[in-house]
Amino acid sequence: MRRVLFVTASCLVAASILLAAQSTPGAKRWFSHIEVLASDAMEGRDTGSPGHKRAADYVASVFQKAGLEPAGVNGYVQPVQLKTRRILEAQSSLALVRDGKTEPLTLGEDANLSVRSEPAPSLDAPLVFVGYGLNVPERQINDFEGLSMRGAVAVHIAATPAALPGPLQAHFGSAGERWKMYRAAGAVGTISIANPKSMDIPWARSTLARLHPQMALADASLDDTAGQQLAVTMNPAHAEKLFAGSGHTFAEMLALADGGRPVPHFALPAHITATVHVERGEVESQNVAAVLRGADPQRRNEFVVLSAHLDHLGLADPPINGDRVYNGAMDNASGIAALLEIATRLHESGAKPARSVAFVAVTGEEKGLLGSRYFAAHPTIARSSIVANVNTDMFLPLFAMKTLMVLGLDESDLGQDIRAVATGLGLGVQADPEPQRNRFVRSDQYSFIREGIPALAMKVGYEPNTAEAEIARKWTAERYHAVSDDLAQPIDLSAADKYVDVVRALAVRIANRTDRPKWNESSFFKRFAKAGTE
Numbered sequence: 001m002r003r004v005l006f007v008t009a010s011c012l013v014a015a016s017i018l019l020a021a022q023s024t025p026g027a028k029r030w031f032s033h034i035e036v037l038a039s040d041a042m043e044g045r046d047t048g049s050p051g052h053k054r055a056a057d058y059v060a061s062v063f064q065k066a067g068l069e070p071a072g073v074n075g076y077v078q079p080v081q082l083k084t085r086r087i088l089e090a091q092s093s094l095a096l097v098r099d100g101k102t103e104p105l106t107l108g109e110d111a112n113l114s115v116r117s118e119p120a121p122s123l124d125a126p127l128v129f130v131g132y133g134l135n136v137p138e139r140q141i142n143d144f145e146g147l148s149m150r151g152a153v154a155v156h157i158a159a160t161p162a163a164l165p166g167p168l169q170a171h172f173g174s175a176g177e178r179w180k181m182y183r184a185a186g187a188v189g190t191i192s193i194a195n196p197k198s199m200d201i202p203w204a205r206s207t208l209a210r211l212h213p214q215m216a217l218a219d220a221s222l223d224d225t226a227g228q229q230l231a232v233t234m235n236p237a238h239a240e241k242l243f244a245g246s247g248h249t250f251a252e253m254l255a256l257a258d259g260g261r262p263v264p265h266f267a268l269p270a271h272i273t274a275t276v277h278v279e280r281g282e283v284e285s286q287n288v289a290a291v292l293r294g295a296d297p298q299r300r301n302e303f304v305v306l307s308a309h310l311d312h313l314g315l316a317d318p319p320i321n322g323d324r325v326y327n328g329a330m331d332n333a334s335g336i337a338a339l340l341e342i343a344t345r346l347h348e349s350g351a352k353p354a355r356s357v358a359f360v361a362v363t364g365e366e367k368g369l370l371g372s373r374y375f376a377a378h379p380t381i382a383r384s385s386i387v388a389n390v391n392t393d394m395f396l397p398l399f400a401m402k403t404l405m406v407l408g409l410d411e412s413d414l415g416q417d418i419r420a421v422a423t424g425l426g427l428g429v430q431a432d433p434e435p436q437r438n439r440f441v442r443s444d445q446y447s448f449i450r451e452g453i454p455a456l457a458m459k460v461g462y463e464p465n466t467a468e469a470e471i472a473r474k475w476t477a478e479r480y481h482a483v484s485d486d487l488a489q490p491i492d493l494s495a496a497d498k499y500v501d502v503v504r505a506l507a508v509r510i511a512n513r514t515d516r517p518k519w520n521e522s523s524f525f526k527r528f529a530k531a532g533t534e
């Protein structure tokens with residue numbers, strides 16, 4: 001093992017020398033911010049932790065050096081109040097009851113209890129299998145038809161029908177939207193079975209995080225999980241336990257979902273019983289906001305918001321292979337460093353865009369987009385003055401960038417802006433090649449979209465079945481949300497440099513538009529736009 005590690009380390013040194021040779025001073029400065037934010041001293045920047053507070057102070061200090069005005073509540077900081085819940089697993093239990101026989105489920109192994117929603121201390125409820133678990137009348141989809149949902153726990157495969165357009169898969173497949181449908185049908189809880197083919201993180205690794213505290217905004221009006229008394233994630237490798245005696249198997253259901261075919265829905269001949277004990281607390285965390293004031297007397301009161309999340313997963317307890325810090329170098333110190341470098345480049349060039357550009361580093365992304373939800377609902381600048389959001393989360397500069405992956409490309413006329421910017425910088429653009437991963441709703445842009453604000457999010461793109469696709473796949477399987485997302489990994493500084501330039505140019509272009517960005521008429525997300533916001 002040691003030998004392998006040693007060889008890898010020397011390869012990394014060689015790689016970083018090679019990549020440094022092609023780098024600009026700006027790219028080195030970008031990386032220097034990551035060296036601070038992803039250092040062990042920041043202790044993984046967990047939401048509500050002292051490490052996150054230190055990282056927030058660092059971000060504020062760079063904003064100040066870049067000549068940005070403070071735009072928080074106290075200087076650059078907008079405090080965010082949160083409730084925490086931590087599962088006390090030894091005092092909690094989960095079991096299936098079939099024909100009067102109780103079959104306990106092993107927590108951590110068969111299934112995990114999520115306490116992101118407020119769990120009932122104890123629950124006994126019938127199980128229904130709802131296939132994809134969607135009720136979307138406008139698309140003639142009703143997976144609840146003929147089922148008695150009232151008081152039941154709904155079991156679904158975390159997948160969406162391929163017939164739905166990508167953005168709708170993303171929207172309706174999100175946990176919050178699913179819960180709205182279940183609650184409306186009278187269900188009291190959910191069991192989600194991941195599709196092994198689209199699991200970003202293998203069960204053996206994801207289950208390690210189950211004992212960490214989970215969080216919700218203290219502002220109850222922003223709680224999307226109200227009424228969800230039970231939230232379970234089932235290990236897909238053990239999911240047949242749920243189907244025993246039903247005349248169906250999970251394997252059969254999964255094959256239908258993978259084939260893009262309709263999945264049946266039926267009552268399962270079992271009850272679930274749960275006892276859930278949690279430890280509760282309260283914490284405060286920080287959004288950090290700053291503004292480059294626009295030059296046009298009218299448009300300077302409108303804002304293009306550039307966002308990225310500052311928080312990550314904190315400390316590993318117990319340590320994993322002797323490493324106790326989730327450094328989160330790519331997720332998402334890289335995105336914050338991009339914001340800092342954009343601010344610095346705009347400052348150095350003396351740029352004077354017509355509209356103002358707001359830089360917002362948000363907390364609580366890993367806990368469920370909490371900081372951005374709070375900012376978008378309680379912005380420190382007038383909500384109606386926000387004309388667009390451009391979010392950066394884990395843009396993955398792992399190889400040279402030839403193509404830009406744009407989430408939301410065909411949803412608003414920001415698509416034209418990003419196409420023009422990318423072309424000008426010699427880049428191709430692509431829409432999300434894997435909409436079933438729900439990426440358009442899985443980061444902070446979604447908090448802005450829900451407030452009606454046109455948004456884009458970008459990553460370094462790649463074509464399917466290429467060496468680059470394999471590098472990205474491997475990174476996700478091995479380093480995503482692992483302690484190895486640290487400073488010792490090969491990064492392509494030229495790709496980071498170009499990415500920073502893309503977002504800088506895009507921000508200036510949007511800030512200089514004469515009109516406000518608009519959702520496309522055909523866009524599903526147009527429905528969130530409120531009168532007067534576009």
Ligand SMILES: [Zn+2]
Pocket residue numbers: 331366481
């Ligand atoms: Zn993350």
